[in-house]
Amino acid sequence: AQKITQTxxxxxxxxxxxxxxxxTYDTSDQSYGLFWYKQPSSGEMIFLIYQGSYDEQNATEGxxxxxxxxxxxxxxxxxxxxQLGDSAMYFCAxxxxxxxxxxxxxxxxxxxxxxx
Amino acid sequence: NAGVTxxxxxxxxxxxxxxxxxxxxxxxxxxxYWYRQDPxxxxxxxxxxxxxxITDKGEVPNGYNVSRSTTEDFPLxxxxxxxxxxxxxxxxxxxxxxxxxxxxxxxxxxxTVL
Numbered sequence: 001a002q003k004i005t006q007t008x009x010x011x012x013x014x015x016x017x018x019x020x021x022x023x024t025y026d027t028s029d030q031s032y033g034l035f036w037y038k039q040p041s042s043g044e045m046i047f048l049i050y051q052g053s054y055d056e057q058n059a060t061e062g063x064x065x066x067x068x069x070x071x072x073x074x075x076x077x078x079x080x081x082x083q084l085g086d087s088a089m090y091f092c093a094x095x096x097x098x099x100x101x102x103x104x105x106x107x108x109x110x111x112x113x114x115x116x
Numbered sequence: 117n118a119g120v121t122x123x124x125x126x127x128x129x130x131x132x133x134x135x136x137x138x139x140x141x142x143x144x145x146x147x148x149y150w151y152r153q154d155p156x157x158x159x160x161x162x163x164x165x166x167x168x169x170i171t172d173k174g175e176v177p178n179g180y181n182v183s184r185s186t187t188e189d190f191p192l193x194x195x196x197x198x199x200x201x202x203x204x205x206x207x208x209x210x211x212x213x214x215x216x217x218x219x220x221x222x223x224x225x226x227x228t229v230l
Contacts, residue, residue: 004158033216033217035218035219043204043223043224044221044223044224045159045206045208045219045221047218047219047220050216050218091158091159095217100166100212101147101164101166101172102147102149102164102166102210102212102217102219103149103161103164103174104161104219105161105175106151106158106159106160107158108157108158109156109157109158
């Protein structure tokens with residue numbers, strides 16, 4: 001069965017520094033997609049970045065990049081030059097390619113606090 | 117663009133009452149989902165739909181029902197509310213023919229059962 005694990009319940013980072021949020025996954029599928037979402041204290045879910053299992057390059061979106069290590073089944077989110085507005089909960093999620101339902105399973109989340 | 121709209125945003129129910137959470141999307145997405153998020157936790161899938169007239173159970177369907185009569189609407193029905201259903205409920209939709217197929221979420225509905 002597919003599973004997403006985020007082992008860091010909470011993280012602190014100094015403003016302007018980089019931070020890595022860990023995510024490991026388990027699936028027997030060869031085709032799958034990995035997602036990161038941000039949930040600020042206001043509660044909405046904001047899509048950040050996507051990595052397909054066949055993508056050869058690590059995904060990047062502005063200050064966000066995904067460190068994809070397929071053999072280790074990890075998909076860590078790297079936020080460069082942290083800003084106070086990055087303080088939020090971050091969720092890693094996966095979609096199995098064999099499923100044509102599009103549904104995602106989510107990890108438990110990591111709360112990030114950016115210190116001034 | 118409205119995107120995914122959920123109502124109500126907040127609701128307090130008494131044990132045993134029933135209610136319907138409404139969800140509508142204006143993006144013509146075929147795929148729709150209901151998730152619940154308990155405090156400090158990740159999202160768990162309750163029900164999903166891959167098109168009008170087609171629904172299926174997710175990970176935690178007990179105590180809930182859904183219907184999908186149109187592409188736009190995907191209401192979630194809670195029957196005989198229990199304290200364990202106190203949670204934040206998110207409706208989401210996606211367009212699976214796109215490369216990414218990310219989920220677009222509504223703002224959430226906070227439900228308290230007392």
